[in-house]
Amino acid sequence: MTVDDAVLNISDLRIGLRADAEVELLHGVSMTLARGERVGLVGESGSGKSLLSLSVMGLQPPAIDVRSGSIRVNGSEVVGARDSRLDELRGRSMAMIYQDPMSSLNPVRSVGAQIVEAIRAHATVSRAAARRTAIDLLGSVGVRDPHRTVDNYPHEFSGGMRQRVMIAMAISCEPDLLLADEPTTALDVTTQAKIMELLDDLVEQRGMSVIFVTHDIALASSFCSRIDVMRRGEVVETGPTAEVMRNPQHPYTSALLASICTFETDPTRPLLSGVAAADALTGGASR
Amino acid sequence: MTTTTAIATAEAARRRSSLRVLLADPSVVVAMLTILLVVAFSVLAPVLFPDANAIDSPNRLLAPSPSHWFGTDELGRDLLARMAHAGQLTLLIALGAMALSIVLGVVWGMLAASFGGWIDEVLMRTADAILAVPMILFALVFVAALGSSPEVLIVILGIVKAPLAARVTRSSTMVELTSDYVRGLTVIGLSKRRILFTEILPNVFPVIAAVATLNIASAIMIEASLSFIGLGVQPPLASLGTLLKIGYGYLPDGWWYALFPAAAITVVIAAFNAVGKRIERYLDRRAV
Amino acid sequence: MTEPLIEVDGLVKDFGSVRAVDGATFSIMPGETFGLVGESGSGKSTIAAMLLCLERPTAGEIRFRGTRIDNLAPRKLLPIRRDMQLVMQDPVSSLNRRKTVRQIIGLPLSLHEGLSGAAREARIVELLDLVGLPASFVERYPHELSGGQCQRVSIARSLAISPEFLVLDESVSAVDVLMQAQILNLLNALQKELGLTYLFVSHDLAVVRYMCTRIAVMQGGKILEVSDREQIFSDQAHPYTRALIAASPASLAARAAAEATPHLSPTGGTDAS
Numbered sequence: 001m002t003v004d005d006a007v008l009n010i011s012d013l014r015i016g017l018r019a020d021a022e023v024e025l026l027h028g029v030s031m032t033l034a035r036g037e038r039v040g041l042v043g044e045s046g047s048g049k050s051l052l053s054l055s056v057m058g059l060q061p062p063a064i065d066v067r068s069g070s071i072r073v074n075g076s077e078v079v080g081a082r083d084s085r086l087d088e089l090r091g092r093s094m095a096m097i098y099q100d101p102m103s104s105l106n107p108v109r110s111v112g113a114q115i116v117e118a119i120r121a122h123a124t125v126s127r128a129a130a131r132r133t134a135i136d137l138l139g140s141v142g143v144r145d146p147h148r149t150v151d152n153y154p155h156e157f158s159g160g161m162r163q164r165v166m167i168a169m170a171i172s173c174e175p176d177l178l179l180a181d182e183p184t185t186a187l188d189v190t191t192q193a194k195i196m197e198l199l200d201d202l203v204e205q206r207g208m209s210v211i212f213v214t215h216d217i218a219l220a221s222s223f224c225s226r227i228d229v230m231r232r233g234e235v236v237e238t239g240p241t242a243e244v245m246r247n248p249q250h251p252y253t254s255a256l257l258a259s260i261c262t263f264e265t266d267p268t269r270p271l272l273s274g275v276a277a278a279d280a281l282t283g284g285a286s287r
Numbered sequence: 288m289t290t291t292t293a294i295a296t297a298e299a300a301r302r303r304s305s306l307r308v309l310l311a312d313p314s315v316v317v318a319m320l321t322i323l324l325v326v327a328f329s330v331l332a333p334v335l336f337p338d339a340n341a342i343d344s345p346n347r348l349l350a351p352s353p354s355h356w357f358g359t360d361e362l363g364r365d366l367l368a369r370m371a372h373a374g375q376l377t378l379l380i381a382l383g384a385m386a387l388s389i390v391l392g393v394v395w396g397m398l399a400a401s402f403g404g405w406i407d408e409v410l411m412r413t414a415d416a417i418l419a420v421p422m423i424l425f426a427l428v429f430v431a432a433l434g435s436s437p438e439v440l441i442v443i444l445g446i447v448k449a450p451l452a453a454r455v456t457r458s459s460t461m462v463e464l465t466s467d468y469v470r471g472l473t474v475i476g477l478s479k480r481r482i483l484f485t486e487i488l489p490n491v492f493p494v495i496a497a498v499a500t501l502n503i504a505s506a507i508m509i510e511a512s513l514s515f516i517g518l519g520v521q522p523p524l525a526s527l528g529t530l531l532k533i534g535y536g537y538l539p540d541g542w543w544y545a546l547f548p549a550a551a552i553t554v555v556i557a558a559f560n561a562v563g564k565r566i567e568r569y570l571d572r573r574a575v
Numbered sequence: 576m577t578e579p580l581i582e583v584d585g586l587v588k589d590f591g592s593v594r595a596v597d598g599a600t601f602s603i604m605p606g607e608t609f610g611l612v613g614e615s616g617s618g619k620s621t622i623a624a625m626l627l628c629l630e631r632p633t634a635g636e637i638r639f640r641g642t643r644i645d646n647l648a649p650r651k652l653l654p655i656r657r658d659m660q661l662v663m664q665d666p667v668s669s670l671n672r673r674k675t676v677r678q679i680i681g682l683p684l685s686l687h688e689g690l691s692g693a694a695r696e697a698r699i700v701e702l703l704d705l706v707g708l709p710a711s712f713v714e715r716y717p718h719e720l721s722g723g724q725c726q727r728v729s730i731a732r733s734l735a736i737s738p739e740f741l742v743l744d745e746s747v748s749a750v751d752v753l754m755q756a757q758i759l760n761l762l763n764a765l766q767k768e769l770g771l772t773y774l775f776v777s778h779d780l781a782v783v784r785y786m787c788t789r790i791a792v793m794q795g796g797k798i799l800e801v802s803d804r805e806q807i808f809s810d811q812a813h814p815y816t817r818a819l820i821a822a823s824p825a826s827l828a829a830r831a832a833a834e835a836t837p838h839l840s841p842t843g844g845t846d847a848s
Contacts (some may be wrong), residue, residue: 023295044751045722050289061292188614189778193822215752222827233291245832259756261781262825263808270763271756271785297718467669471729474627475683476656489673 006072007177007209008033008056008094013069013079015048015055018062025051026233028069033177038203038210040220040241042256043230049213052230053179056211057096058086074176091122094177095170099185101162104169105154111138111165112150115172122173137168142198160191164198171202178203181213196223217256221245229253318561325555329375336368348541358543360533366544369530370551377507377526377555380440384506387445389499392452393491397483399453400460411457414450422447422505423512430518437520444509448502455498459491493570500563504556511552527552578641580605580740580772581626586635588621595621597796599635605739608766608773610787612780612819617793619776623744626774627661628652639740657687660733664745666725670717676703676728677713683735702731706761723754727761734765744776759786781825784808792816 008031015026026048033039043049054060056071058078071078074093078086098104106114115134116127125133131150138146141164143157154162163183170178180199184192200223203210214220220227220241227244229237229252237250248254258272265271328335343363351358357366399410417425429443463469464487472482507527513519514528515535522529527548534544579602588596596618603609613619624630626637628644637645644655663669670679680699684690690698700710706727717725726746733741743762747755759782765771777783783790784804791801792813800813807816820826 017292017295020295025291025295044753045290046294048289048291051291054289061289063296064292189780189819189824190614190822192824193827196827216824217752218828219824222824222831242832245828255753259752260825261779261785262829263781263784263820265781265785267785267804270760272753272760467663467665468671470629471661471663471669471732472671472682473629474656474659474661475732476653476686477682486671486674490671 005034006032007035007037007074008211009070009072010052010056011070011072013052013055013071014067015051015060015064016067018065024067024233025064026055029230029233029235031228031235031238033209033211035176035209036207037226038212038224039226039228040217040224041211041213041228041230042215042217042220044215046232047230048233049230050181053096053181053211053213056177056179057090057094059096087121091118091173091175093175094179095173095175096179096181097163097166097170097183099182101159101166102154104166105162107154110151110153111157111169115150115169118169118172133172134168137172138165141165141168141202142194143168160187160195163187163191163195167195167198167202171206171208174206176209178208178210179213180210182215184219185214185216192219199223217245218260218262229256312565314561315565318558318565321554321558322562325374325551325558326378328371329378332368332371332375336365336371338368340364340369348537348544350541351543357547358541360541360544361537366530366547369525370527370548373525373527373530373548374551374555376437376520376524377510377528377552380437380444380510380520380526381503381506383437383441384444384448384510385499385502387441388448388452388502388506389495391445391449392498393456393488393495395449395453396456396458397460397487400457400464401479401483407457410453414453417447417450418454422509426509426513427518430513435513435519435521437524440510440513440519444506447509448505452495452498452502455494456491459494460487463487463490493566497563497566497570500559500566504559504563507552507556507559527555577604579603580640581774582636582638582641583622583626584636584638586622586625586637587633588618588625588630589633594796596625596632599793599798601791601798601801603740603772603774604789605772606766606770607789608775608787610783610790611774611776611793612778612783612790613793614778614819616795618796619793620744622793623661623742623774623776627659627742628655653687657736658738659740659742660738661742661744662726662729662733662746664749666722666729666749667717669729670725672717674716675713676715676717676720679717679728680713680732680735683732687736698735702735703728705734705765706731707757721754722750723758726750726754726758730758730761730765734769737769738771740772740774742774742776745778747782748777748779755782762786780820780823792819 010029010031013026013029014024016024029052031039041049041052051060051064055066056073056078058081060066066079069079073089076085076089076093078089105111112131112134115137116130119125119130119133120127135146135150138150143149143161143164154165157165184195187195196219210224212220212224217227224241227239227241228235229244229250231252237244237248237253244253245257248257255272261271341364343359346359346363347361349355349359355365355367357370360366360369395410395414399407425447426443430439433439433443460483469482469487472486477486510519510526511528511531514526515532517532520526520529531545531548531552534541534548537544581603583599583601586596586599587594599618599622611619611622621630625632625645628647632645635645636643639655639658647655677699680702681695684695684698699713703710703712708724708727708731712720712724717728720728747758750758762773763786766773775783775786787804789801789803790807792799792807792815794815799815800807802812806812808820
C-alpha cells in the first residue's frame with residue numbers, strides 16, 4: 001500500500017493556539033488510514049483526539065492554527081486548502097458524526113430538507129430524486145416509517161433516532177472516510193449497542209474507512225481493527241486491536257487497560273494494581 | 288470547543304488577568320481615565336476651588352481666558368470652579384441612586400427568584416410597571432409631590448433604576464438555583480437564605496456590576512434632564528444640570544456657560560456607559 | 576440480626592402526570608455498597624434525590640435507622656443531613672466556582688460542628704490528606720483543578736462531618752478512566768477505614784459489579800429485581816438485566832475479541848488472530 005492508496009494520510013501535524021505561540025496542542029502527529037480500515041482514536045480529555053478529527057475536516061476552531069504538517073484526504077491536501085476545496089471534500093470524500101446530534105442538525109428545518117440539501121450540494125440531481133434517496137437513507141439507518149418522518153423536525157425524534165438521522169446525513173454523499181467523534185457517548189447503553197451495530201453494517205456495506213474517536217477503549221476494541229492511543233497531543237501507541245488490548249507496549253496504555261472494569265475484574269482487588277507510577281500518569285494524588 | 292482547546296485557552300487566559308483584558312480596549316482605558324479625572328476633580332473641589340462662590344460682579348460673563356479657563360457666570364464666579372462643585376453634587380446623587388437601586392434591586396430579584404409562585408409574579412409585575420413608565424416622567428411625578436432636594440432625588444432615581452437590577456438579578460439567580468452546587472449545598476444543610484446571599488450572590492455579582500455602572504450613567508442623565516427643566520437641583524445648590532439650565536438662559540451672551548456643562552455631562556455619561564458596556568460584553572463572552 | 580440502615584417502602588414519585596418512580600421497595604444494610612442501576616429515565620436519580628430529602632415522595636416511606644425521614648419538616652432535616660451526604664456526577668459544576676477549596680470543605684465544618692480558625696484548618700488539611708490531595712490545594716478554586724481533583728474535593732467535603740451514608744450519584748461517570756479507577760479505589764479504602772455505607776447509582780454495569788455486593792435494576796420507574804452480585808450476573812437474572820449486560824462495551828469488546836475474524840485488516844484479508 002503506497003501513500004497514494006491511503007484514504008487519509010496525516011504527516012507530522014503540529015497544531016497550536018493562534019494567540020499564544022507557546023501553546024502547542026498536537027505535537028507532530030502522523031497517521032495513515034487505508035481503504036476500509038477502522039482505527040479507534042482512544043484518549044482521555046485533553047489528549048487532542050477530537051481536535052485531530054476536527055482538523056482532518058478542516059473544522060478546527062478559529063482560535064486554533066495548524067502550524068505545520070500535512071493532512072491528505074484521498075490525496076488532496078486539507079491544510080491551507082481554500083474553502084471551496086474543503087467544501088468539495090466534505091460530504092464527498094469525508095463526513096463527520098458527533099456526540100450531540102442537535103448541534104449538527106438545524107432545528108428549524110425538516111430532516112428531509114437537510115439531507116436533500118446535502119445531497120444536492122455534491123451532485124446534480126432533481127429535488128424529487130434527492131428526496132427519494134433521503135427516504136431510502138432514513139430507512140437504511142433504521143428510522144421508522146421514513147416516508148412520513150422525512151418531514152419531521154429534529155426535536156421530534158428521540159435521542160437514538162436523531163443519531164441515526166445524523167448518520168444518514170453524513171453518509172448521504174457516499175464519503176470514503178467517516179469521522180465519528182464520540183457518537184454514542186451521550187446514549188444509553190442499549191441504544192449505544194444498536195447504533196454501533198448500525199455503524200458496523202453501514203461501514204461494511206459501503207467500504208468506508210473510519211476514525212472512531214472515543215475515551216472508551218473497550219468500545220473501540222469492539223468496532224475497530226486498529227487502535228491508536230493518544231495522550232497530551234501525541235500518539236503514544238498504535239497497533240492491531242488484539243495486540244494493543246492483550247499486549248500493550250506503552251505504560252499509559254497498560255494503565256488505561258488496568259483501569260477499566262470488565263465482567264471478569266476481581267472485585268476484591270484494587271484497580272490499577274501492578275501498574276507502577278499510576279499517579280504520575282494521571283497527575284493525581286501527589287500533585 | 289474541544290476539551291483540548293478549552294484547556295489551552297483557559298491556561299492562556301489565566302496568564303492575562305481580567306483587568307488586563309478590560310484595559311486592552313483603548314476606548315475603555317480612555318473612559319476609565321476620564322472617570323478617574325472627573326471623580327478626582329469633584330472630590331477635590333472644596334480644596335481646589337475654596338471660593339467658588341465668591342461673587343465678583345464686575346467680572347460677570349467673561350469669555351474663557353487664561354485666568355478663567357471656562358469663563359465666568361452672571362455673578363462673576365469662575366465657571367470651572369462652579370462646575371467642579373456641581374460635578375461633586377451630580378456624582379453624589381448618581382452614586383447614591385446607583386447604590387440604592389442595587390441594594391433594592393438585588394434583594395427584590397433574589398426574593399422573586401427564590402420564592403417563585405405568586406410572590407414572584409407580584410414582584411416582577413411591579414417591576415414591569417415601573418419600567419413601563421418613561422423614567423423622566425416617573426421622576427417628574429414624584430418630584431412634583433415630594434420636592435427636589437438631593438436626598439429626595441437619590442431616592443427617586445434609586446427606585447426608578449431598581450427594577451432593571453431586579454430583573455437581571457432574578458434571571459441570574461434562577462439559573463444559579465438550578466445548578467449542581469446549590470443542590471450539594473442543600474444536602475450539606477445550608478439554609479436557603481444563606482445559599483442565596485453567601486453562595487449565589489458572588490456568582491451574580493459580575494452581572495450586577497455591569498448594571499450598576501450603566502445605572503450611574505442613566506442616573507446622571509435623568510438628574511441632568513430634571514435639573515434642566517427646573518425640577519431637579521434648585522439654586523443655591525447646583526448640579527451640572529442646573530448649571531446647564533442657567534447657562535442655557537444666557538446663551539446669546541455667553542456660549543461657554545452652556546457649552547462646558549453640556550460637554551461635561553455628555554463626557555461623563557459616555558464614559559460610564561463605555562465601561563458598563565465593556566463589562567457586559569466581557570460577561571457575554573465568558574458565558575458562551 | 577442487623578437492622579437495615581435505610582429502608583425504602585413502596586416509594587412513588589410523580590412529576591405532574593409523569594410517574595418517575597413507581598413503587599420502589601428495598602433496604603440497604605450498614606457497611607454495604609448497594610448498587611442502583613438503570614438507563615436514563617429509569618428513576619434511579621429520583622430515588623437518590625428522595626433519599627437525600629431533596630424531593631418529597633408522592634407516596635411511600637423512607638426510613639433511616641428505623642425513623643421516617645420522608646415527612647420531616649425542613650427544620651428537622653438538619654440532623655439527618657449530618658448522616659447522609661452526596662457526591663454528584665459533574666465534578667466542576669458541583670462546587671461553587673467562586674469559593675476556594677478551604678471555603679468549600681470548611682463550610683460543613685463551621686455549619687455543623689462550629690469549628691473555626693486553626694481547628695478548622697487542621698481538619699480541612701486532614702480531609703484533603705484522606706482523599707490524597709496536598710494541603711496546598713486549600714487556596715485553589717475549582718477551575719484550577721482537574722475533574723478528578725474536583726471530585727476528590729467533593730468527597731472530602733461530603734466526609735467532613737463523618738456521615739454514615741453516602742450517595743454516589745454517577746460520581747465517576749464524568750471523570751477520565753484512569754482517574755475513575757483511582758477514585759473507586761479511594762472510595763473502597765474509605766469505606767473500610769470509616770465504616771461507610773454507599774448507595775452507588777450508575778448506568779455502567781461493569782463498574783457496578785466491581786463496587787457493589789447487592790444491586791437493584793430499574794427500568795421505567797420500576798425496580799425489576801434486587802439481588803446480590805452473583806445472581807445479577809448469572810443466567811438467572813431478569814432478561815432486561817441480561818440485555819443491559821450484553822449491550823455494555825465490556826461485553827461488546829469481549830465478544831469481538833473472541834471472534835476469530837472481527838474485521839477487515841488493512842490489506843483486505845482477514846485478521847488471523
